Amino acid sequence: MNETTALERISTLGFADYTWVALAVTVLLVISYFKGRDEADTQDYFVARRKIPVWAATLSFVATEISAMTIVGVPATGFKENWQYLQFFIGSASARIIIAYLFIPAFYKYNCTTIYEFLKHRFGAKTQYAGSFFFFATRLFASGLRLYAASLAVSVIMGWPLAGTLAFFTCISIVFIGFGGIKAVVWTGAFEALTFFLAGFAVLGYLYFHINGGMGAITEIAGKAGKLSLFNLGWGMKDPNVLWIAILNGVFGSMAAFGTDQELMQRLLTLKTREASQRTIIATIFATIPLLVLYLAIGTLLFVFYAQNPSLPGPDNADKILSHFTVQVLPVGMKGIILMAIIMASIDSPLSSLSSSFITDIYRPLLNRDATEKHYLLVSRLSVAAFGIALAFIAYSCRSAQGMLWLAYKVNGVTAGSLLGVFLLGLLTSRKSNVGNVIAMFFSAGVAGLMLYLSETGRLAVGWSWMIVIGTVLTFSLGWLLGPVFDKQESEIK
Numbered sequence: 001m002n003e004t005t006a007l008e009r010i011s012t013l014g015f016a017d018y019t020w021v022a023l024a025v026t027v028l029l030v031i032s033y034f035k036g037r038d039e040a041d042t043q044d045y046f047v048a049r050r051k052i053p054v055w056a057a058t059l060s061f062v063a064t065e066i067s068a069m070t071i072v073g074v075p076a077t078g079f080k081e082n083w084q085y086l087q088f089f090i091g092s093a094s095a096r097i098i099i100a101y102l103f104i105p106a107f108y109k110y111n112c113t114t115i116y117e118f119l120k121h122r123f124g125a126k127t128q129y130a131g132s133f134f135f136f137a138t139r140l141f142a143s144g145l146r147l148y149a150a151s152l153a154v155s156v157i158m159g160w161p162l163a164g165t166l167a168f169f170t171c172i173s174i175v176f177i178g179f180g181g182i183k184a185v186v187w188t189g190a191f192e193a194l195t196f197f198l199a200g201f202a203v204l205g206y207l208y209f210h211i212n213g214g215m216g217a218i219t220e221i222a223g224k225a226g227k228l229s230l231f232n233l234g235w236g237m238k239d240p241n242v243l244w245i246a247i248l249n250g251v252f253g254s255m256a257a258f259g260t261d262q263e264l265m266q267r268l269l270t271l272k273t274r275e276a277s278q279r280t281i282i283a284t285i286f287a288t289i290p291l292l293v294l295y296l297a298i299g300t301l302l303f304v305f306y307a308q309n310p311s312l313p314g315p316d317n318a319d320k321i322l323s324h325f326t327v328q329v330l331p332v333g334m335k336g337i338i339l340m341a342i343i344m345a346s347i348d349s350p351l352s353s354l355s356s357s358f359i360t361d362i363y364r365p366l367l368n369r370d371a372t373e374k375h376y377l378l379v380s381r382l383s384v385a386a387f388g389i390a391l392a393f394i395a396y397s398c399r400s401a402q403g404m405l406w407l408a409y410k411v412n413g414v415t416a417g418s419l420l421g422v423f424l425l426g427l428l429t430s431r432k433s434n435v436g437n438v439i440a441m442f443f444s445a446g447v448a449g450l451m452l453y454l455s456e457t458g459r460l461a462v463g464w465s466w467m468i469v470i471g472t473v474l475t476f477s478l479g480w481l482l483g484p485v486f487d488k489q490e491s492e493i494k
Contacts, residue, residue, distance in 0.1 A: 013158070017336030024195065024340040028176055028347060031187045036180035041373035045181035045380055046113050046356040052186050052270035058283040060189030061267045063345070065258075065284070066196060066291055071345050072153045074292060075322045078299020082229040087243050089292060091250020093285045096258065098251075100278040102427055103259040108274040114360045115265045115423075122426040124434035125365065130441050131419060132361035135262055136354065138415045140387075143263075143350045144394025145411065151395060153323035153342050157335065162399060166392045169347060174388040177351045178381045185352045186267060192344040193287070199341035200294040202334055203322075207301035212308055221304045228300065245466075252468045256416035260423050263353040298322070305329075354387040355380050410452060410467075417471015418444045424472065425479045433483025440478030444471045 039045050052060075077085050103115075110121045116135065120128035147169060155165040176184055211217055222228050232242050258264050258281070271277040302321055306314060315324035326338045359380050368375070418441040425431060433440075448467040454460035 013335055013339075014332030016333040017339060020333075020336030020340045021343060024344055025172065027191055028172070028188050028344070031191070032176035032180035032184040035183035035187055039181055039183075039377065042113070042356075042359060042376050042380060044183070045377055046266070046352070046360070048181075048183045048186065048270045050270055050272045052183070052267075054271065054276055054280050054283065056186055056190045057267050057271055057277075057280045058287055059193040060186040061264060061280065061284050062287045062291065063189035063192040063196065064264055064267065065288060066193070066345070070292070070295065071196065071199075071342055072149045072319065072322055074295040075299035075302060076319045078227070078296040079302045079321045080299075080318045082227050083296055083300075084229055084232050084246070085296065086230060086292060087232070087246035088250040088253070089289060091247040091252075092254035093250075093289075094247075095251045095254035096281050096285055098255060099259040100281050103255075103265075103423070104268060104277050104281070105274055106427055107265070107269060108277065112269065114262050114357050115260065115269075116262070116357060116361045119422065119426065119437075123422075123432070123437055126434050127422060127437040128361055129366075130438045131260075131422065132357050134415045134419050134441065134445070135260075135357055138412055139261065139263060139350050139354060140390060140394060142411050144391050145398050147391055147395040148398040149319070150342055150345055152320065152399075154339065156320055156323040157327050157339050157342075163396060166395055169343075170388050170392040173347050173351055174385050176347065177388075178384040181380075182266060182270060182352050182356075186270060188344075188347070189267070192341075193291075195337075195341045195344050196291055197294070199337045200291065200298060202337050203298050203325075203330070204294060204301065206330065206334060207298065207305055211301065211304055217308070218301065218304050221307050222300050225303065225307075227303055249466070249468060252420065252472055253413075253416065256420040256468055256472070257412065260416070260419040261353075262357050263350040266353045266356060351384045351387050351391075355383045358383050358387075410456075413467035413471070414448045414452060415445050415471075417448055417468045417473075418442070418475045420468065421472040421475025422479060425476050429480065431480055431483050432487050433479045435486035436482030436484075437475075437479045439482055439486070440475045443478060444475040447471065447474060 043049055074085070106118055106122075107115055110118055112118055114132070116128050116131040119131045147166065151162060151165040151169060154160070154169075155162045158165070160168075176188070180188075208214070208218075213220075219228065232246070268277045268280055271280055299321070302325060305325075306312060312328070315321055322338070323342075326335050330338065359376055363379060363383075364371075364376065368379075421444060422437050422441055425433065425437070448471045451460060451462065451467055451470065455462055
């Protein structure tokens with residue numbers, strides 16, 4: 001038996017599939033080498049000396065926003081539910097415009113390497129440390145869940161154990177990000193976004209031409225099952241898919257996700273000028289919506305395909321629908337295209353942003369103020385490795401998770417309001433507050449966590465999506481009220 005036949009028997013993949021994957025990994029490592037070989041300091045490593053072009057930063061932002069969670073989760077949402085997820089994007093598009101003209105000018109004014117430096121300039125070091133802590137807590141868990149989603153899909157397609165798949169992704173991520181820094185992340189992200197479109201159109205085309213009756217059958221079968229519903233005009237407070245709630249939470253959720261999260265904002269800080277950064281985030285509106293529509297359409301067509309082929313076995317977990325379809329139905333050659341997109345999405349990890357926040361917000365000001373740039377660059381690379389290992393352990397612990405797309409939002413909602421509230425306090429007012437901010441942020445996160453627990457256990461008839469709104473208002477209000485009191489006490493102690 002030759003080697004190629006053995007591989008096909010093990011994983012149902014053929015030589016062409018492995019060629020696609022090998023091509024993607026090779027491109028990734030080549031980009032990392034050429035972009036990282038001349039790095040001399042943390043300005044290179046974390047912000048690429050602000051020399052990234054708008055088009056590359058736009059595609060990289062979209063790739064990170066979409067991520068493996070979306071590649072796997074959005075088709076599952078379209079398969080299980082409908083198109084109402086797009087309502088959220090109406091608010092998200094509005095939030096990007098707000099970020100462009102409210103957040104970005106402030107970050108460029110203070111020449112920030114991380115956005116939490118703005119909190120130090122505006123309020124003081126304690127608020128900066130709290131903001132960075134909340135970023136670590138949220139990003140580590142949410143990114144671990146994201147890594148699990150991608151690893152689950154790849155393990156199904158490849159026939160690998162989950163632990164081995166996680167180890168593979170972790171090693172590749174540490175190597176290419178540890179060496180190449182943010183430049184490798186941005187340029188790889190641009191390539192990654194293109195693989196998303198290629199894989200999406202390949203699957204959509206295959207499904208369309210293997211559904212009996214074409215578009216007429218799709219609209220009839222999916223329509224009768226309620227899979228084409230786009231707007232939910234209800235008034236319930238608990239359902240996150242009600243139109244006005246989805247838009248409201250799209251605004252608050254996206255302001256929190258894009259404006260107060262170092263992972264996405266780091267890409268916008270690699271542009272030379274404030275104006276270029278603003279053009280980039282607005283351009284992401286027009287780059288993201290086609291991808292979301294594409295992958296929701298895949299979910300709808302998957303529903304119709306399996307409805308027309310009831311004898312085909314479905315997955316034991318609807319979150320696996322795309323990877324299950326890839327393994328069981330797609331021909332050799334096309335499997336590799338999907339696998340390539342999922343692998344690229346999985347390797348686009350938050351390791352660079354976690355490292356930049358650790359070095360800039362914690363290590364340099366608190367642990368070692370006067371080291372050389374060579375030392376900080378070395379510690380930055382070591383921290384990439386440490387965070388990579390931590391993410392792998394967190395991802396493995398998420399292996400019993402269900403409904404991954406919504407779970408990621410729920411986890412983010414516990415702390416996102418605290419971060420957004422303190423940033424808005426700094427951007428919209430001239431109020432002095434530092435210790436008061438820290439109290440407000442932790443109190444609001446505690447309230448949001450309690451709300452999530454009560455909502456999930458059926459004791460509170462309020463949807464999880466309200467946590468960000470309530471957390472934002474609570475943090476803003478408490479920071480405003482407590483700031484003068486605690487600032488005065490601090491001044492008296494000094």
